[in-house]
Amino acid sequence: MIKKLFKKVFGKSAPARVAGAAHLIPYSEHKVSRDGISYGAKRVTDGLQAAGFQAFVVGGAVRDLLLDRQPKDFDVATDATPEEVRRVFRRARIIGRRFRLVHVMFGEETVEVSTFRRAIDAEDAETDEHGRILRDNEFGDQKQDAERRDFTANALFYDPTSQEIFDYHNGYADIRANTLRMIGDPEVRYREDPVRMLRAVRLSAKLGMKLDQATAAPIFKMKELLRNVPEARLFDEMLKLLLSGHAYECIKKLRAMHLHHGMLPMLDVILEQPMGEKFVMLALQNTDQRIAEDKATSPAFLFGALLWHEVLVAWKAKQEAGEKPIAAMHAAMDEVLDRQRAQLAIPRRYDTVMKELWLLQPRFEQRGGQRPMRLLALPRFRAAYDFLLLRCQSGEAATELGTWWEEFQHAGDERRAEMLLPDTGGPKKRRRRTKKPGGAAQAELPIG
Numbered sequence: 001m002i003k004k005l006f007k008k009v010f011g012k013s014a015p016a017r018v019a020g021a022a023h024l025i026p027y028s029e030h031k032v033s034r035d036g037i038s039y040g041a042k043r044v045t046d047g048l049q050a051a052g053f054q055a056f057v058v059g060g061a062v063r064d065l066l067l068d069r070q071p072k073d074f075d076v077a078t079d080a081t082p083e084e085v086r087r088v089f090r091r092a093r094i095i096g097r098r099f100r101l102v103h104v105m106f107g108e109e110t111v112e113v114s115t116f117r118r119a120i121d122a123e124d125a126e127t128d129e130h131g132r133i134l135r136d137n138e139f140g141d142q143k144q145d146a147e148r149r150d151f152t153a154n155a156l157f158y159d160p161t162s163q164e165i166f167d168y169h170n171g172y173a174d175i176r177a178n179t180l181r182m183i184g185d186p187e188v189r190y191r192e193d194p195v196r197m198l199r200a201v202r203l204s205a206k207l208g209m210k211l212d213q214a215t216a217a218p219i220f221k222m223k224e225l226l227r228n229v230p231e232a233r234l235f236d237e238m239l240k241l242l243l244s245g246h247a248y249e250c251i252k253k254l255r256a257m258h259l260h261h262g263m264l265p266m267l268d269v270i271l272e273q274p275m276g277e278k279f280v281m282l283a284l285q286n287t288d289q290r291i292a293e294d295k296a297t298s299p300a301f302l303f304g305a306l307l308w309h310e311v312l313v314a315w316k317a318k319q320e321a322g323e324k325p326i327a328a329m330h331a332a333m334d335e336v337l338d339r340q341r342a343q344l345a346i347p348r349r350y351d352t353v354m355k356e357l358w359l360l361q362p363r364f365e366q367r368g369g370q371r372p373m374r375l376l377a378l379p380r381f382r383a384a385y386d387f388l389l390l391r392c393q394s395g396e397a398a399t400e401l402g403t404w405w406e407e408f409q410h411a412g413d414e415r416r417a418e419m420l421l422p423d424t425g426g427p428k429k430r431r432r433r434t435k436k437p438g439g440a441a442q443a444e445l446p447i448g
């Protein structure tokens with residue numbers, strides 16, 4: 001009878017058990033075993049439960065396990081307050097001021113523990129004039145914590161003890177149907193936090209999930225709201241996207257949805273230059289490839305690549321206006337970085353490496369005398385050479401230049417001597433006498 005009624009109301013068969021409003025999915029159905037949970041996350045849930053609290057693995061980790069992917073990290077949600085959590089563990093500290101979380105450390109692993117929170121109703125919440133919620137750190141219960149999350153697939157709670165999943169929004173079925181669906185009314189949720197639009201694109205590209213129709217539909221008309229998001233937050237989200245291992249897919253999706261305007265305004269300009277587009281896409285594929293191979297990736301390299309064609313255009317313009325190549329390059333770099341900073345907040349800590357990569361590019365042209373050996377000896381040679389290869393592949397630099405350097409760096413002394421081109425180094429001596437404290441990279445810059 002009850003089963004029948006359930007079927008009538010919900011249009012499907014009744015779950016095995018229902019706790020609160022949660023649909024409880026047993027291990028026999030989802031097959032995510034306790035062994036899939038990291039050591040630290042198990043210690044945290046066990047510790048909190050032994051102290052009488054509720055504790056679950058939550059969010060991206062549960063989703064990834066159900067998709068048969070290795071989670072990046074394990075987050076825990078609990079009904080214990082941050083102070084209560086800290087008291088249970090030996091190595092734990094409370095972080096964040098408005099948003100208080102606890103980091104519990106076990107050797108290399110840090111587990112982030114958050115107390116259940118609830119979304120504050122739009123009327124009561126502190127918002128900006130566009131409806132973006134500025135504060136949502138009220139404590140709540142598990143059900144409310146599920147509701148404030150973004151996608152149904154991200155709102156599942158896994159209990160490592162009972163090996164059950166608590167599902168309030170049909171996230172389990174959505175994952176099985178490979179669908180990313182916003183909890184609640186997508187328009188309202190995007191207004192509260194426009195970054196969710198970028199998350200929708202990033203997560204669907206990264207996880208290969210399709211965006212539910214109603215979740216995708218409002219994005220195009222709401223994309224302008226991204227302009228009100230603080231730059232630092234936008235930057236963090238962009239970095240996540242670019243280093244997701246699926247940057248190429250993400251950017252393609254962003255472009256298809258016309259979201260790249262709000263997110264990376266200069267990407268527009270760059271992608272509209274025929275050479276620039278190819279170069280940027282190659283740089284993204286190269287980064288994805290490195291991540292797939294577990295190689296290090298550097299944000300500075302990536303941003304350097306994204307902005308390179310801007311630098312080239314500015315550099316050329318300045319030289320045409322009569323500036324000397326070195327001075328023109330320095331001015332071009334500063335101009336591009338300033339312009340970019342106003343829109344995107346690329347932190348200054350990446351400037352040094354980006355500039356170094358750019359400044360070294362013209363030096364690859366100098367293949368006579370001692371110069372190639374000096375370039376080879378620089379700590380940044382490898383990264384600059386990888387950058388050069390992308391330029392060659394995109395057609396902006398001669399393929400021959402890349403092959404020359406490939407051979408030169410691995411050749412023996414004799415072959416190297418043969419390879420050197422006639423030294424047309426020109427004003428080398430004069431320059432050395434007038435060398436400024438700026439260092440070798442500046443003094444040797446380019447011949448045009």
Ligand code: ATP
Pocket residue numbers: 058059060061072075148149150151154155193195196199
């Ligand atoms: P990733 O694999 O990239 O880490 P994730 O889903 O774990 O993906 P996090 O940024 O680590 O993303 O966020 C953890 C969880 O917090 C999410 O799964 C989601 O439940 C919730 N969350 C994150 N950002 C938002 C947001 N803007 N709005 C609502 N919920 C969010």
Ligand code: MG
Pocket residue numbers: 059060061072073
């Ligand atoms: Mg995560």
